[in-house]
Amino acid sequence: MLHYSLLSLNSIIYLACEKLAKKVGIIARTDREDAISTAAQIISRFEKENFEILLEPSLAELLGRSKSSTPLKKMRTDVIVTIGGDGTILRTCLRIPKPEPPILAVDMGVRGFLTEVAPEEALEAVDKYLKGTYRVEQCSKIASFVGDERLPDALNEVFITSRHLAKLLHARIRKNDEVVMDCRADGVIISSQVGSTGYSFSAGGPIIDMALDAFVLTPVCPITFIRPMVLPSSSEVSVELLMPKNAILVIDGDYQKEIDEENPLVIVKKSEYTSSFIRFGGSFYNRLKARLLFSREEG
Amino acid sequence: MLHYSLLSLNSIIYLACEKLAKKVGIIARTDREDAISTAAQIISRFEKENFEILLEPSLAELLGRSKSSTPLKKMRTDVIVTIGGDGTILRTCLRIPKPEPPILAVDMGVRGFLTEVAPEEALEAVDKYLKGTYRVEQCSKIASFVGDERLPDALNEVFITSRHLAKLLHARIRKNDEVVMDCRADGVIISSQVGSTGYSFSAGGPIIDMALDAFVLTPVCPITFIRPMVLPSSSEVSVELLMPKNAILVIDGDYQKEIDEENPLVIVKKSEYTSSFIRFGGSFYNRLKARLLFSREEG
Amino acid sequence: MLHYSLLSLNSIIYLACEKLAKKVGIIARTDREDAISTAAQIISRFEKENFEILLEPSLAELLGRSKSSTPLKKMRTDVIVTIGGDGTILRTCLRIPKPEPPILAVDMGVRGFLTEVAPEEALEAVDKYLKGTYRVEQCSKIASFVGDERLPDALNEVFITSRHLAKLLHARIRKNDEVVMDCRADGVIISSQVGSTGYSFSAGGPIIDMALDAFVLTPVCPITFIRPMVLPSSSEVSVELLMPKNAILVIDGDYQKEIDEENPLVIVKKSEYTSSFIRFGGSFYNRLKARLLFSREEG
């Protein structure tokens, strides 16, 4: 009992301090004026609530707030607001310190599966966040290793492709120590659940329910008859380059790493970290339907 | 302690009795002479070990062993040997009493993903089985319900299709109570892991690792842009017929049930039962590779 | 010169006579009130221009115009108006006497690739037709033969499928006398250009440009690794049933014919007839985009 009371007291003190010191990080597409002006409105709203504002340097400069300028790698905050598309989110999640705070994702982009909030609802969403009327959606991330090096966690996918255009990747893929497939293809995607709606989808992969702890292996333009495969994400997946023994690894369409003969092996596991998103309404399947419709209209 | 000893004693007595009374059920394709002669050889081998032999009536008749004749529905045995293809196995698993004994599957068919043992290795496999040098592979099964009726468990898939050729099924599919997709298609498949290599594969579905507790929803010839989806098999999946409110449900390509306006709703869950297979070597992925190669040569 | 004048005179007389005797056939979905009322409006418009009105019996009855009642098979007219979806058009083209008059297709259905005119534009479209401000789009049709019998021409596709649910069709397909593929599948579609947007599309087939004289062979849920193939429609395509030697042939999702051991061979060629459509604006690719978008919204 006593122990419990102390704990509660600690919590109250902690929460109080937190309130004084709350920080929000804001990341926006700086190539779109509407994204920048939305950022400015959101900043005002958070300042009213005495949040400390941290801005990506390019945005800070555009808004004349150099004091707020903080690189993504140092952006330790209570919450992040992204104003852009999935690309903005992926770029952010790749770089911010771990564990990641929850992200409120305003949609100003084209490819918006991770985003939820329309630009005109951005302030309302911030208000709901401040009132606590939201839920948090956890998304698994993927850890990958080349030799001794751990690469940044992927939210969507790890993509391994031949280094030269129009040359095939020939790779042997194992689950734990068992050979799952030999893949001769432009490349191979190892996707998370949420990533199953991204590049893996474009390459012909299935949709994976968010509640299923799974990886999808999706070959890209294979010359052999292999199909996407779905594996438990408790397994360790390895991709061994057979010939040639070099390739490029791309994480979330952003981070790139060259792989060569020295370590022609990539190990992929479920990360101990997650990305988390502040959600107000729409479920995974609502967003799925909307996103598919959206990309159709684009086309 | 005492309780434990009694239990052990009981077990020993039980095992001893079992040894005296062991039973094997043998099911073979009766349209193929090689299957029938293989059956005869396997029977001899089991008789030497004092197994009681139970045969499907059609096979019993062909072999002149009417005393052994037992319908599948009453075939309670310690082990089953099937001599045929996947169709023979699926037919057997649909009908034998639950829980099912392990199956030793000799391949005499065309579409052999579930089978493992080549005809010429059949006797050797029986010997290994008798010596206990094998492992057992458990396969999840799917329970389905229409109104108050529970249908036979599926090993591969539950397929719901419009009752009339060239007419569309229009169905709403839910996971628990959430709408996952509206499907306008020739039909929709709900497949198990092992079923992901069967009809679902032909309809464009992904391969699911045996260790992943999942269903695949695979639309067949959809007119809308939907993709196969993979859901946790801990979820309850429902298929509601929208228009027309009738359809045919087919389990494992064999059992058929008409669905009509009275109960235009099918509920699908993971069954409490499994099918189990006696395996000697090849893993899931070995069989997968072999099967794909095999069907290629057929084509 | 003289010759030319005479010809012109003849034309004038001919056109004058035509004017007196012009006939329009009207076919509508009778399960939809909006289709019936649109039919009534279109009838009035044509009557003002002294067209003789021919109606399908069910529509004639609903509109109390039994004198106009004419079965599709006897509906010889100068123009046809269909009010419904692609199904209404396909049903009409299957049955009306050959060669077919041009069709003005009002869209009141769900699956509208062949249709062009929205319901609210129906009267305007009739006016444009009467003024001659339209173009005619010719669509190739497919002739098929079983033994000595010529079946009705297909506008979209000839589909050959196994007679029993969940049983495979095993067929050998030849182009002229060369084996093109052995197909083990639920069925196989031989589609025209325009049919490439219909059932063949749902089964994974490519889109064929209207100007390309081609058939698409699209296997439906094949168990072997075969892909849709595109052949010149100047070739004769044959489908030989290997095992079992029976199947069902379905033309345009409507006409059905059983095929059995007596003649387990279907011959498919380009027909000498075409279907033709009155078009006002949108091209093939506009309709394609719109239709795909439309079916998406449905889903």
Add this chain to the structure above:
Amino acid sequence: MLHYSLLSLNSIIYLACEKLAKKVGIIARTDREDAISTAAQIISRFEKENFEILLEPSLAELLGRSKSSTPLKKMRTDVIVTIGGDGTILRTCLRIPKPEPPILAVDMGVRGFLTEVAPEEALEAVDKYLKGTYRVEQCSKIASFVGDERLPDALNEVFITSRHLAKLLHARIRKNDEVVMDCRADGVIISSQVGSTGYSFSAGGPIIDMALDAFVLTPVCPITFIRPMVLPSSSEVSVELLMPKNAILVIDGDYQKEIDEENPLVIVKKSEYTSSFIRFGGSFYNRLKARLLFSREEG
């Protein structure tokens, strides 16, 4: 008349000289010893028949025949022998002077759809060629233009892809002047008939019969719902880069050209040239079946 006679005389003289001076060009994979030794045997055989031998410089060096060394661009011969895989053929056809002589293609590669002759049948094939017991298979080629520049003709395909890994290409594709599709994808392939079995196939495209004068447009990993399309090769296809206005164009997996803002438009037409292959037996569909089987075994 006189003119005609002279011409005939000239032809006769020319043909006579030709007979004396027949030339064979030999191109082999120089990374494989079996290819080099096969080349040596084939050279002997052609020398017995008094052919002049022309060798690619790298092969000439390896065989110590520097006098025969001739770059592909200057290799004007009566016949070409390639010893390798499809890559060797594609590389040759891209570079040799037009019009191209027929090619006798010995298979020493992995991806052999264009090749026909197995290594052990190479000398027999040369003998058949010398006796004239063969047929010639003509394959259409694709001409492409960027601004005023005509690029080398493609035998298999023209592939246009974004310049940066993991960035989308956004392109508008027209047939003559009509918009066919807006494509947001990793890239888009315009394939010939024979190319339909190559990269286009890996990207999900259909197989096109050699006798059908057609292009296939196959999007690679599209984010929108577009499907491969088949167009008459009498049409002019243009690919306009929308955003970004730069890309890389790859012909037959070999020749590369950067496209930028200056001329963000690629025009593609049927070439006036063809590639032609010396064939002894197997038809297109035999090779297709064999190739598919082959690539399966590789995987």
